[in-house]
Amino acid sequence: MSDGFSHVAGQASLPAHIHLPQFSGVFSTEETTRNLAADDFGRYVHRLPLAVLKPAAFDDVVRVVQFARQHGLKVAPRGQGHSTHGQAQVEAGIIVDTTSLNTIHALHxxxxxxxxxxxxxxxxxxxxxxGLTPPVLPDYLDLSIGGTLAVGGVGGTSYRYGAIVDNVLELQVVTGEGKLETCSPNHQPELFAAVLAGLGQCGILVKATLRLIPAKRYARVFHLFYPNLAALIHDDATLITDGRFDYVQGYVLPTPHDEWSYVLEVVSFYTPPADQPDNAHLLSGLSFITGTEQIEEKSYFDFSNRVVTQAAVLKEKGVWHHPHPWFDVFVPASEVEHYVSVALTDLSPNDFGLLPILLSALNTSCFHSPLLRLPTEETVFAFDILRTVTPNPEGVAKAVAHNRQLFEHNRALGGTHYPISTIELSHADWERHFGQVWEQFLHAKRRFDPDNVLTLGQGIFPI
Ligand SMILES: Cc1cc2nc3c(=O)[nH]c(=O)nc-3n(C[C@H](O)[C@H](O)[C@H](O)COP(=O)(O)OP(=O)(O)OC[C@H]3O[C@@H](n4cnc5c(N)ncnc54)[C@H](O)[C@@H]3O)c2cc1C
Known part of the structure; x- marks a missing residue:
């Protein structure tokens, strides 16, 4: 590795005396494969594994976990590697690359x-x-199901349907004991709760049963421009209460004049001719700058897949592969205006322009998964600074230090963090983050991963 970022020197190979189990998939100790698994979307943390398993069957996952347990090795599951802080990496351990487990078994x-x-x-x-859809989708559809369920999953329809993990009916999981288990709210509920938004700590998800609802065919997309942050926050909170739009997402975007602009992206899904949206009704009483609104029609799929299209442009420009020290938190509504104003004063609109800052209101009453930690107020705001920085270590270190400062300020206000961020955290930070569910999570870790085999790089549990 030669990009100048923090690398931890890795053990080069598996000890010679170890006998590998028979895998029906591919178990690779090849250097290029290991180097790819020592990287992620953040381009900040690099932990070199000993090997990467691409399982061909659930049994391969069982075998590799049992093997690792027997030999004192660590295992981390990896989906698409879109984490920003090494969450799916393992130093001198084994990566289970789940991209090979991608079959749809049944559609009801x-x-x-x-x-x-x-x-x-x-x-x-x-x-x-x-004619069906999951109720909540992430904004970027090229994420894995397992990687999203491991963090929680929040999208523009979450204000109505909760997180993606709140829409899961059943899971199949390989626990840290190396057992393949089925769990649901009624069967093995402790395992179910420990795996959803459980950051890969207690089990490797191999299959999920996701809830579906009828899908509309089209999306009428409104971009509404606001004069200031307060007006954006006000209307965002109004719209998640009255529910007149199906999808609500706020943005703070840089302008070419080194200023911020405040935008709501709100969407009405419909299938003509029955339920054509009534624009006048939808926009009435809102305080965007009249006349600046932009309205477009898209198919439901094209709307849902729009970030994949935008990513293709960024990939072509090369900036998709730059470091992404992202910052993602949930801020109590009572504090959000002040908190975001302060955060913006430390950011220059000039540093952005590729990916936005997100600011979206959510109703906490729709969120039910205990490990996805939200502030206790009725309304909270997801606040995500999706930074891209040029690949130099000083710039990244500065952004990471700023993230920590913003994290502490939000925590002092009763906020929580969304663990997809690039934030340096200690065991004590994690214990505080999980708060009243910490003991429950620790109990589950001891029960389902008694030898601490799984996903330890995040430093959640003391080893
Ligand atoms: C461009 C972009 C857009 C995004 N948009 C959204 C969004 O709209 N909403 C949102 O909520 N998030 C969003 N995210 C964040 C994203 O949901 C998380 O980073 C997610 O973890 C990435 O999925 P992945 O498949 O790349 O997971 P990885 O980065 O591969 O893994 C993430 C974590 O999940 C664990 N994990 C992976 N697979 C499994 C498994 N099978 N079983 C158990 N644990 C597993 C890993 O060990 C790791 O801890 C976005 C990220 C990017 C880069």
Whole structure:
């Protein structure tokens, strides 16, 4: 590795005396494969594994966990590696690359059974053929199902349906003990709760049954421009209360004049001719700058897949592969205006222009998964600084230090963080983050991963 960022020197190979189990998939100790698994979207943390397993069957995952347990090795599951802080990496351990587990097993009128390595785009294409959709999708569909369920999953319809993890009916999981288990709210509920938004600590998800609802065919997309932050926050909170739009997402965007602009992206899904949206009704009483609104029609799929299209442009420009020290938190509504204003004063609009700052209101009453930690107020705001920085270590270190400062300020206000961020955290920070569910999580870790085999790089549990 030669990009100048923090690398931890890795053990070069598996000890010679170790006998590998038989895998039906591919177990690779090849250097290029290991180097790829020592990287992620953040381009900041690099932990070199000893080997990468691409399982061909759930049994391969069982075998590799049992093998690792027997030999004192560590294992981390990896989906698409879109983490920003090494969450899916393991130093001198084994990566389970789930991209090979990507089959859709069954599609019913209200649910889909899908392997954990499948992409949301694959699932949505299949469900839309039957006129169905998951209630909540992430903004970027080229994430894996397993990687998203491991963090929680929040999207523009979350204000109505909660997190993606709140829409899961059943899971198949390989625990840290190396057992393949099925769990749901009624069967093995402790395992179910420990795996959803459980950051890969207690089990490797191999299959999920996701809830489906009828999909509309089109999306009428409104971009509404606001005069200031307060007006954006006000209307965002209004719209998640009255529910007149199906999708609500706020943005703070840089302008060419080194200023911020405040935008709401709100969407009405419809299937003509029955439920044509009434623009006048939808926009009434809102305080955007009249006349600046932009309205466009898209198919439901094209709207849902728009970030994949935008990413293709960034990939072509080369900036997709730059470091992304992202900052993602949930801020109590009572503090959000002041908190975001202060955060923006430390950021220059000139540093952005590629990916936005997100600011979206959510109703906490719709969120039910205990490990996805939200502030206790009725309304909270997801605040995400999706920075891209040029690849130099000083610039990245500065952004990471700023993230820590913003994290502490938000925490002091009663906020929580969304653990997809690039924030340096100690065991004590994690214990405080999980708060009243910490003991429950620790109990689950001891029960389902008694030898601390799984996903330790995040430093959640003391070893
Ligand atoms: C461009 C972009 C857009 C995004 N948009 C959204 C969004 O709209 N909403 C949102 O909520 N998030 C969003 N995210 C964040 C994203 O959901 C998380 O980073 C997610 O973890 C990435 O999925 P992945 O498949 O790349 O997971 P990885 O980065 O591969 O893994 C993430 C974590 O999950 C664990 N994990 C992976 N697979 C499994 C498994 N099968 N079983 C158990 N644990 C597993 C890993 O060990 C790791 O801890 C976005 C990220 C990017 C880069």
């Amino acid at each position: 009128a209200d649910r889909v059974d899908v392997e954990a390595g499948a992409l949301w785009s694959t699932v949505l294409r299949a469900t839309l053929e039957q």
